Amino acid sequence: MTERLYLYDTTLRDGQQTQGVQFSTLEKQRIAGVLDDLGIDYIEGGWPGANPTDSAFFEDAPETRATLTAFGMTKRAGRSAANDEVLAGVLNARTPAVCLVGKTHDYHVTHALGITLEENLENIRASVAHLVAEGREALFDAEHFFDGWKDDAAYALACVTAAYEAGARWIVLCDTNGGTMPEEIAEIVGAVIASGIPGARLGIHCHDDTGQAVAGSLAAVRAGVRQVQGTLNGLGERCGNASLTTLIPTLLLKEPFAGTLETGVTAEALTGLRRASRLLDDILNRVPAKQAPYVGASAFAHKAGLHASAIAKAPQTYEHVEPGLVGNARIVPMSNQAGQSNLRARLAGMGLEVEAGDPALARILDGIKARETEGYAYDTAQASFELLAREELGLLPHYFDVQRYRVSIERRRGPRGEPLTLSEAVVVLEVGGERMLSVSESLSPEGADQGPVNALARALTKDMGPYQAAMEDWRLVDFKVRITGGGTQAVTRVIIDSEDGQGRLWSTVGVSPNIVDASFEALREAMLWKLVRDGVTAR
């Protein structure tokens, strides 16, 4: 016997309140597609009428299995719901569902709105009734509900009861300031249900200001609410909203939720969760959070030597769920804490099966250790690790030599005295006995300097002869630099993240006292890894 739990996503509305986030209409459409593929029940698309992007999104609304929802606020005092042009703007989006936010905290009614408590109740009642009369599914977001309850429980309850009695399908209890503890949320939700509004009509909307948005949402579900609001990757104002990316797998995989509640997310869709999370980061051009629960690159990474050897025997010893269920993968990174069992497991994950006791294993570990002493780091630079292992195993073809390179950076005054900076790189490669000389500038298509590493990357791949085709879809996505102690002096460590047309992501590392030289080494390894993984034959 399972009960239905509904998932409501507000990435496109509350998620847009994130500092630095401003979606375009096209981005909103793409994100709606990602959410729909996951199996979210409601997609809140924005506030039509409040800004041009949101209006444009609804004008050309995507076809979704999910119920597309427009957001707005309850009518203002002193006019009827039908005559409120802000509310009319929301209804004009013609969505099947409409969610209106309204005040439920007495202080906000009298101080922020400056109206009477009775006027606010009437605004809620009339607005919800108007939605219902227009044939829409009505949702009421009870703003500051928990703070309001603690201040004046009777008034907060009167507000949500007004919405309920006026026919709202859902009354969503919002912890707008994000400061309520999960136990308080559970207690207050229990009291609301006891007052007569069934849990099947209640939702929860939490913010992460004490790092407990997920816990607060789950506490409300345990207490009986049957709708959970949140955003992908926890986007949202201040510290963010409850992350659906974290909530969904917990609801589907963990007790006491799994088996007692049912959502619209299938087990198959769940395996797309990591990809959905990455797609949002890609759209926003954000670096994915490595430590994100379930979907982060580190979420199933086992670094401690003790853990890694146990993992090799039985994964459940250090994993609370199977990583494949959310589309993630186990990582046993190399570091100076690791041993041979750790190493073999990692190599197997790269498709390199090595017998226990193979002397190459000791050579690989020694190589890693020696290079870590010099300042290299292989936790993230898995591709460089693979190349080092392939070298020791005799599985690395000899593709090319870099005979020499030269990079120059120049800054001078332009015609109007303005400073101009330009980088240039010359590279001489030897491929199958042939010398290839290439030169590239660092300029973007718009003429802006992109620095010496971009110039070098371009020159390196400008003419690779027989390998040219394989490198065409290679793209630098991130570049990290760290100054670190290596031996007697400071060295620069560069980690480069690459991507290709097949959606593969890989990281390589270079170390040198010279930052350009360290970048060169990481670029060279990025190219080698791509050639190996594409199965290109060496000339």
Add this chain to the structure above:
Amino acid sequence: MTERLYLYDTTLRDGQQTQGVQFSTLEKQRIAGVLDDLGIDYIEGGWPGANPTDSAFFEDAPETRATLTAFGMTKRAGRSAANDEVLAGVLNARTPAVCLVGKTHDYHVTHALGITLEENLENIRASVAHLVAEGREALFDAEHFFDGWKDDAAYALACVTAAYEAGARWIVLCDTNGGTMPEEIAEIVGAVIASGIPGARLGIHCHDDTGQAVAGSLAAVRAGVRQVQGTLNGLGERCGNASLTTLIPTLLLKEPFAGTLETGVTAEALTGLRRASRLLDDILNRVPAKQAPYVGASAFAHKAGLHASAIAKAPQTYEHVEPGLVGNARIVPMSNQAGQSNLRARLAGMGLEVEAGDPALARILDGIKARETEGYAYDTAQASFELLAREELGLLPHYFDVQRYRVSIERRRGPRGEPLTLSEAVVVLEVGGERMLSVSESLSPEGADQGPVNALARALTKDMGPYQAAMEDWRLVDFKVRITGGGTQAVTRVIIDSEDGQGRLWSTVGVSPNIVDASFEALREAMLWKLVRDGVTAR
């Protein structure tokens, strides 16, 4: 009537299990200082004997008010505690407290360790007794305690009871795999206390694999434990440990914790929380998490128009705590009233007294804001901040112009085919109407390449004419690079730390898509600051 709650930090041990994190001994010492200033009770420094960095840290252990703690594991079966060389290595660190991890989950005992359940109990008993006999404060980390309890509660309880009866000051219940729900944690903690181990002897250690490490820790505190383990900024294996950066303000500021529990963190130290969080990010060269509860740059940023206007009337309408309590600040578009008094205080700290209401204050704030949008950061780069303020206040002499520079980096084959890298910089300065042309290589006295930034720094200060004497004792001590989003494309931010013969330390920042150009800007500002502070007259 308040009860004492103890805070135990494991940033230096469990935090080092974070993918990509590898502390040096010096970094460990600096982090220990940050923790001690905050008022943490216990600092776990690492596992002496397990790796050279940890051993070196304890050999030259910092003086702390906090109890420095060494970590290790219970003795192995088949030998006495006194004859276990791993345990001896831990004791040799001579710390007042020692924390030993041991198994409490029957499956792990029989499968991972391959010993009998009784042997494991004996290992716990004998190890803890040995610590006590050696005069140390003994802590027992009960690994996989909650999973173990769910599998075989009697055995898990027997393990922690063995540690308790052998004299452990603290028995720390660990949710090692991070998959236990807060409600389960509370229930199991309650059962342990009911069995006879008082809460004042129990600790909690949570991981964030379901995004509930903070909630789980707080649930355990409510259930009665009186020690909380965690890390700064939630560092740690996989998804991280419980973040002390989030837990501390919740425990100090929020009900039901505030007023009923007392920690070693004073209200004054709490105002240093944001800075402590940033210092750790600086040491690790990590981009600070904007959405981090309490300390994140966005934690008190109010973007929504409705919120911002209410905030202007009464801040508590959209804030659950006052941002200044944790050393953070409110960000509200179009209101910088609060900013001006902070700014004046900061300028006064640099010896620049500015009248309230001086229009330069608004210009400085606007300038900082505009440059932060471009990717600049002034938290650490105080010298660059001072130069920007001096410029607006008309207090920055015009010392020199850089007409142009050129840096080239070349890699080629040496006489025996070995790769050789060399950098060269040419700089043209104008000082008092005179052009000065200088060239420098990047070679150290031993002939090793030190990279393009060193070459540029040398060329810049090779011939400064009348300012030469002032720059003689300038030395670069550190160089940090971060790739950051600035406007439409990624830019490079370089922070340079400088030092002079008078022992002054100062930091400057440069931003550009080109890393050499960003370095140039930071070098130039480092030179300017030195000339200003040395009181050199401009020619």
